[in-house]
Amino acid sequence: MRNVSKVVGTAAERYVALDGIDLQDAEGEFVCLLGPSGCGKSTLLNILAGFDQASAGDVQFEGAPVRGAGKDRVMFFQDAGAALLPWLSAEENVRFALRVRKLPKAQWPAIIDKYLAMVDLAEHRHKFPAQLSGGMRQRLQIARALAVEPKVLLMDEPFGALDALTRRRMHGFLLDIWQRTGKTIVFVTHDIAEAVTLADRICVMSVGPGSRIVEVVRVELPRPRDPADAGAGRIFKQVETLLEAA
């Protein structure tokens, strides 16, 4: 475990958006940042990605300070339509990732096939993002992210815009891929049930400004989890109480 991320305080526009956030993230772990809207979850994720800088404190990844974005930490956006390149087909979007990763061209076809197959998009490879459904676009974004073989996936409410059914499917899908690839995932959400379904650890954040991580809840339930299950229900209640108090 050499995967340390730590942010201490960032002041944006003269108010403290995040105050004294401490977060250590273990390799291969699924961590959820859970909090109400406007509590700075996305800000925190942007700092982890390297898009934003912490105004104080330090952010480290594998012992080295984070400076700028890097392909070891790939950000995954809610608006897949905006994040993907709309003028490239599904296949070409993955190829774009390989191109910027500077892999020898000979290896491209195999990698493209592998990840498109992993996200069940092999038969839609020639379609453009606009021709894909919301869930398919998210899967394509996952394939593209995995193609650069990151160590960490940073996900910013990735399934927030999907309908409930597609969302459930995406959860199963993401967990499956997570278990198969062993990536570390930092997942931002405001949905308690989503956090309980997915995470190893839930970091409950308080209302901003000056929000903190009030508590870290471990979820040690076997997967796949059912939110209606008694164990999951208890954790749901626990997290809900924490959020209300925060």
Place this chain on the structure above:
Amino acid sequence: MPEGRARTLLLFAGSIVVAFALWQFLSTVVFNPFLIPPPLVVFETMLPMVRSGEIFRHVAISLARVGVGFVTGCAAAIVLGVILGRIKLVNELLDPIIELLRYLSPTAMIPIAVIWFGIGETSKYFLIFWGTFFIVLVNTTAGVMRAPVIRQRAAECLGASPLQIFLLVVIPSAAPYIVTGMRIAMASSFMSIIPAEILAADSGIGFLLQQSSILLQTNRIFVALLTICVLGFVFDRLFRIAVDRMLSRYMSYIALT
């Protein structure tokens, strides 16, 4: 959709027929054939001009002027527009100047262009360049500035270098804006070449208009006017076809997303 297409063509042809009928009506009933020569007279006037090649000489020279001015104007505007869209300081420095200068239409610049460049080709190139430049510049800058941040960040964390983000993400994102600007600028070029040639030229369609006006040859004026309509229309269509052929994948998603 052959049916929809046939319908469009039919309506287009119908519209032209109505226009000619109205033209004939205005010419013979409302006004008189000297003020508005009827369609047939105009075609009779046009025929010898076509046979002798006179009309083509004027068209060719006007097209060359539009071509040179338009291409150089686009090139310069795209380069500067990209810089303005990308480097905030340069934008803040130049934006006020551009916002003021862009209200000087090519027509307004004719008097000074004649003094600077004479009535030769250079003044016409300059005037078309001038008109094209500001339209394409404003559109390019807007397009580059509006390249979605999420798209750039997504590319950045995949490992794209700043140059790759610029070339493979920002420029394609701006393409629809640039192309739209070019299309508007082309239409405006066809409009501005006429006053430029009326006031300061010894050839071209504008000159043909001016010369025919002095000699009170209304039928020749109508030949020139009709030529301008057809030229503008044809070149706009050609431009659209070229864009569809080469850039459709950058253009179509706008309607889809």
